Amino acid sequence: MFDAHYDLLTILYCCYMKNDFSYIEKIKRDLKDVKGLIANLYFMSKEEMKEELEIEDIDVFEMFKISTNLFKEHFQDKEVIFSIEGCDYIKDTKELENLSHLGLRNILLVWNNKNKYGSGNRTDQGLTNLGREFIKKAVSLGISIDMSHMNQNTFWDTIKLLEELKTKGMPIKVLASHSNSYKLCPNKRNLDDEQILAIKKVNGIIGLVGYGPFINEEEKDLEKNYLEHIKHMENLLGINHIAIATDNMDFAQELFGIDEDISLLNHKTIKEKLTKILSNYYNEEEIWKILYKNVERYFRG
Numbered sequence: 001m002f003d004a005h006y007d008l009l010t011i012l013y014c015c016y017m018k019n020d021f022s023y024i025e026k027i028k029r030d031l032k033d034v035k036g037l038i039a040n041l042y043f044m045s046k047e048e049m050k051e052e053l054e055i056e057d058i059d060v061f062e063m064f065k066i067s068t069n070l071f072k073e074h075f076q077d078k079e080v081i082f083s084i085e086g087c088d089y090i091k092d093t094k095e096l097e098n099l100s101h102l103g104l105r106n107i108l109l110v111w112n113n114k115n116k117y118g119s120g121n122r123t124d125q126g127l128t129n130l131g132r133e134f135i136k137k138a139v140s141l142g143i144s145i146d147m148s149h150m151n152q153n154t155f156w157d158t159i160k161l162l163e164e165l166k167t168k169g170m171p172i173k174v175l176a177s178h179s180n181s182y183k184l185c186p187n188k189r190n191l192d193d194e195q196i197l198a199i200k201k202v203n204g205i206i207g208l209v210g211y212g213p214f215i216n217e218e219e220k221d222l223e224k225n226y227l228e229h230i231k232h233m234e235n236l237l238g239i240n241h242i243a244i245a246t247d248n249m250d251f252a253q254e255l256f257g258i259d260e261d262i263s264l265l266n267h268k269t270i271k272e273k274l275t276k277i278l279s280n281y282y283n284e285e286e287i288w289k290i291l292y293k294n295v296e297r298y299f300r301g
Contacts, residue, residue, distance in 0.1 A: 001271060001291040002036040002079070004207030004245035005148070005178035009041035009067035009082065011251045012074070014053060016066055023254055024074055033271035035292060036079030038106055038177055038245075041067055043086035045113055052258060060089045061098060068103055081299055083146065083177070086111035086120075093137040100141040105299070106177070107138055108146040110154060118154035121188040127157035139165055144173035144299070147199065148207075149189065159198045166202060174204035175298070178245035180214045180229045187214050196236045205298050206233055207245030210265030222264040223277050230290070231281060239286055243295045244274060 008027070015021050031037075041064055049055045068082055083106035090096055096104075109131060112120035117131035127135075135145060135158060145162060147155055162172050176199060182190040191199075191206070199206060208230050212219035215226050233242045246265040252258040265273065271291075278287045 001034055001244060001274065002295040003034055004038050004243045004295055005040060005209065005247050006037050007042055007251070008037065008039040009064070009071065010053070011255070012070040013041065013063050013067040014255055016070060017055065023251065027267070028074065030267040031078070034078065034267055036296065038081045038083050039071055040083040040085050042111060043084070043088050044111055052256065054256070058089050060084070061095060064099055064104065065102055079296070081105045083107065085149070086115070087117055087134065088115040093134060096134065096137055097141060100143060104143060106144045106146055108149050108177070109135065109158070110149055112149060118157070119151050120149045121151045124151055124153055126153035127161065132161055135161055136165065139170050139172050142171070144175055147174065147176040148179045155195060159202070162202055172202060173298070174199060174202045176204070176206045178207050178209035178247045180208055181232045184225070184229055184232055185214060185216050187217070189214055193236060196233065200237050200241065205241045205243055205294055206237060207243040208233060209245045209247050210263055211247050212262035212264065215264065219262045222262070226264055227277050227281060230278070239289055240294055242290055244291060246270065
């Protein structure tokens with residue numbers, strides 16, 4: 001399968017900081033059924049970076065360079081799209097261009113907080129002027145724009161801008177790498193039907209995420225409810241525009257002792273569990289599209 005969102009670059013950088021790669025060996029074993037992934041390096045507020053990840057000195061270019069080099073060393077057998085989530089500390093469009101030379105191919109403009117480019121779901125600011133220029137530059141560099149984590153205002157400002165760029169002939173790529181249906185689970189991190197249809201209009205894809213709080217509020221009957229999210233997205237988008245994302249946060253407990261909410265999907269059992277869930281509704285060809293082909297085609301086609 002192809003995992004549309006996994007914070008593997010952050011994990012690699014944290015292991016580098018600790019000078020201990022034993023956890024990476026465990027991940028390598030667990031990823032045996034994962035053919036490819038969007039490998040993500042994420043950024044929060046300075047306080048959260050220090051408290052949760054024990055990172056105080058934030059240099060995006062250096063962190064990206066180190067983590068992607070480590071990925072190439074440890075995961076040579078995996079297809080990969082390198083991603084940054086939360087562009088808070090990317091200084092300007094020049095640094096964005098330098099990051100693209102290192103292999104950056106996907107950006108989430110914001111995490112949950114507000115930054116100089118726009119806002120995540122904790123605030124209500126829209127896309128800033130700096131954000132507009134930043135996205136224009138990203139599109140010109142062939143970097144995909146990931147809509148997950150944006151609040152409503154930033155989302156719609158970004159969609160409007162992307163539609164403008166598309167009419168000018170620019171080859172935009174749009175996805176929401178790890179979001180579910182707000183209609184089925186009213187969490188701010190999920191997408192309502194209007195947002196889902198807006199992503200369809202720009203020929204985007206959506207990765208359905210196996211994180212408990214985004215599947216249902218009670219975090220019960222996760223397999224059944226996860227399938228309902230997939231079916232709902234498929235009804236709106238069509239079978240060729242949906243994918244799977246783990247957003248597997250096991251490393252938070254393993255590396256930092258942080259308890260996380262329930263996750264339906266972990267890499268060790270993902271192939272068996274997903275095939276079981278999807279086979280209740282989809283045929284073999286459709287399952288292959290959801291698990292792998294759609295993301296592979298989107299980025300390689």
